Amino acid sequence: MVTSYHRPTQLIIDSEAIRQNMHHLHTHRRPEEEVFAVVKANGYGHGAVPIAKIALEEGATGCCVATIDEAIELREAGIQAPVLILGIVDPQYLALISQYRFSIPLATSQWLREANKTYQQTPWENPIALHLAIDTGMGRIGFTNQAEVLQSYETIDELAGFFCEGIFTHFSTADEADQSYTNEQNQRFKAIIASLPKRPRYIHSANSASELWQESEGNLVRYGISLYGLNPSGNALDSPYPLIPALSLVSELVQVKQVPKGTKIGYGATYQTLDTEWIGTIPIGYADGFVRKLQGFHVLIDNHYCEIVGRVCMDQIMVRLPYELPVKEPVVLVGTMGEKSIELVDLATYIGTIHYEVACLFSERLPRIYKH
Numbered sequence: 001m002v003t004s005y006h007r008p009t010q011l012i013i014d015s016e017a018i019r020q021n022m023h024h025l026h027t028h029r030r031p032e033e034e035v036f037a038v039v040k041a042n043g044y045g046h047g048a049v050p051i052a053k054i055a056l057e058e059g060a061t062g063c064c065v066a067t068i069d070e071a072i073e074l075r076e077a078g079i080q081a082p083v084l085i086l087g088i089v090d091p092q093y094l095a096l097i098s099q100y101r102f103s104i105p106l107a108t109s110q111w112l113r114e115a116n117k118t119y120q121q122t123p124w125e126n127p128i129a130l131h132l133a134i135d136t137g138m139g140r141i142g143f144t145n146q147a148e149v150l151q152s153y154e155t156i157d158e159l160a161g162f163f164c165e166g167i168f169t170h171f172s173t174a175d176e177a178d179q180s181y182t183n184e185q186n187q188r189f190k191a192i193i194a195s196l197p198k199r200p201r202y203i204h205s206a207n208s209a210s211e212l213w214q215e216s217e218g219n220l221v222r223y224g225i226s227l228y229g230l231n232p233s234g235n236a237l238d239s240p241y242p243l244i245p246a247l248s249l250v251s252e253l254v255q256v257k258q259v260p261k262g263t264k265i266g267y268g269a270t271y272q273t274l275d276t277e278w279i280g281t282i283p284i285g286y287a288d289g290f291v292r293k294l295q296g297f298h299v300l301i302d303n304h305y306c307e308i309v310g311r312v313c314m315d316q317i318m319v320r321l322p323y324e325l326p327v328k329e330p331v332v333l334v335g336t337m338g339e340k341s342i343e344l345v346d347l348a349t350y351i352g353t354i355h356y357e358v359a360c361l362f363s364e365r366l367p368r369i370y371k372h
Ligand SMILES: *Cc1c(COP(=O)(O)O)cnc(C)c1O
Pocket: 038, 040, 086, 170, 206, 207, 208, 209, 222, 223, 224, 225, 226, 232
């Protein structure tokens, strides 16, 4: 999809907010804790490279991504800092991993055997940094068996193509008030670390939620959603320090018309005006990630919440205006206008999902404009 620069619809990313969020994290984190900025999925829709660069300028010492290609994007943008890929990598790509000096997870002993076979066939130059993934209760990736962890840990030492750089786990309920399951996971992780003959460079378990609300093990935090100024719990728990949302979504009215009572609006004619109404059209739609379920939600225009009427189209939406407004009148779809605001979490709640997903859905068609 091509980015549409010649249209008033834009994502505005406030670089200063990202800097402030890093600053607040520094005042809160334990001093021995390093920060890796999680910029997977195009930096949660905010743009991976610009966000990574800001976070690194503000004291992050590395980045996390989900896939090899996301990691390559950072290197090609000149980022030399450590990059940890969080997803399992197919051993056929290990030469590439070595070439770019990426760190990757090790989640099973079977993978290690296969990876070593690949090395024996075609050795690479730089030994590959492995982070042992421990499944302490998330049920996603990682070792579930302590003996297997120890055995793999010792095996790595004997392999020329690899070294152990870290060990980590991931919490599944760190954004909830009830900490009991996180504590259970933490205990399992601690037991495994205690059983290692020596500690690797990085021990990590904290994501944003555990950094904000939990006691966690380790010397590294994988800081994702809160870097972008979003509360991991949505509205459920209060953040102990300010989180400043970095993303706004803005546009303009491209047409305004007055229509008589009983006028049908949009595909399926699902909305019919109740009176004489002013209807405005905004150039954004589900192809931008502004999903169809947002019908009936609102946008901000001239300090009024205006309802989205009729179906969300691929490229356009219609809203009911309080009175006549001119073409080019500014529209805020996410962000603040005067005293009022629309947060990502409001969109998420309206469509029955989480703000993580809403942010990731914003498509490549939307230009990302960095302010400050
Ligand atoms: C995505 C991810 C994170 C970041 O989580 P946030 O909730 O966004 O802070 C950390 N660790 C792992 C393994 C992840 O997959």
